[in-house]
Amino acid sequence: MSTFDQIAVKIIKEQELIIGPLAWQEAGKVNGMNIINTQSGAVVVENGDPKLVIDKLVAQYDRLFGRASREVCKEAAAPFLTTLTPAEVPFSLK
C-alpha cells in the first residue's frame, strides 16, 4: 500500500467514526479512488496524480460537512506527512 493509499484509508476511517458508512460511499464517488474492500479498509489511489485525488477526497467531505471535516482529514493524515517531501504533500492537507 502506497503512502497515499494509507492516507486515503486513514481519512476515510476517521470520517467513518463520525458519519458512519456514508464515509465510504462518498469516497467511492471520488474520481481516482478505488475502494477495494470496505471491511478490511483496502483502497487504491490511482489514475493520475495521487495528490490531486487526495485533494478531491477532502473536498468531497468539505462540500457536505464543512470546514470541520477538512480539519478531521488533516488530523488523520498528519502522521503520514512526515514521510513526504513538502512538494509531495497534498494542498488540502497543508
Next chain:
Amino acid sequence: MTDNSANIPISSEEYKKVTEELYKQNLDVVRLYKQVEELNQQLEIANEGQANLIHIINHQIKGYLTKARLVFDDLLNDTSYNFSEKAKLIVKQGYDSVTEGVDFVRDFLNASNIERGTFTYEMKPIDFKKIVTEQVDKQKNAVEEKGLTYELNISEGDYNMIGDDAELGQAVRNLIDNSIKYTLAGSIKIQITRDKQKAMLKIQDTGVGISDELKPKLFTKGGRDKDSQKINVNSTGFGLSFVKGVVDAHKGRVWAESEGPDKGSTFYIELPVVR
C-alpha cells in the same frame, strides 16, 4: 386536517447548515470517546503498576515475617533458654501474632496470584479424604479451645482425584478456619460424600451466618461483611477468594448457603473424582 409542516422545503443553504452542525456534534462525541478510551488505557497501566508494587511489597513483608517467626519458634522450642512461664507466654504471643501476619500476607499473595493467572499448581493423583481428615485433625485444638463440638462423617468409597494436595489442603483449611472464627457457640459438622462423578465436602456451622448483602461478594477478593472484623479482627477478605480460585482450577464448584445472619452457614466444595 393534514399537517403539512413536514413538506415545507428548506433551502440548500439551510440544509448544509444543519448537516454541518450535526457533523460537528458527532465530531465532539467522537473526540470525547477517544479521550475516555485514552484515560481508560492510562488507568489500566496505573492499576497494573500499583498491583505489581503491592505484590512486591507483600512478598518482601512475607519474607521478614517468616524470618521473625523462625526466631520465635527457636525461642519457644529451645529449652536451653530457661524462660520463666511468663516469658514463655509472651514469646508464644509473639509467635502467634507473627504467624497471623504471615498467614495474612500469604492469603493476599495467593489470591492475587490466582487472580493474575500466575499461580502454578502441581497436579497429581491425590486422596481427597486424606486431605480433609488431615485438615480436620489440625484444627481440632482450635475448635476445642472455643468450646465447640466437632464432627466428621465420611461416606464410603474412594476419593481419588487429580489435584494439588497442598493447595486443596489450604482451601479446606480456610473453610474450616472460617467456620471456627465465625462460630461463637455450637458446632461444626464436616461431611464428605461421593457419587459416581463427584466428591462433595460440606462444612456446616452454627455461626453468625451470611447476610444477603454479603452473598454475591463472598468469594471475591476482599469480600467480607462490614461487621466481620468485629467478630474476627484478622479478617482479610482473601481466604475465600483463594478457595474459589483453587476449586475453579480443579474444575470444581464452591458455594455457600445460609438462612441469614445468626442462622449459621454451610459451605460446599464439589470436585470431580477419578472413576
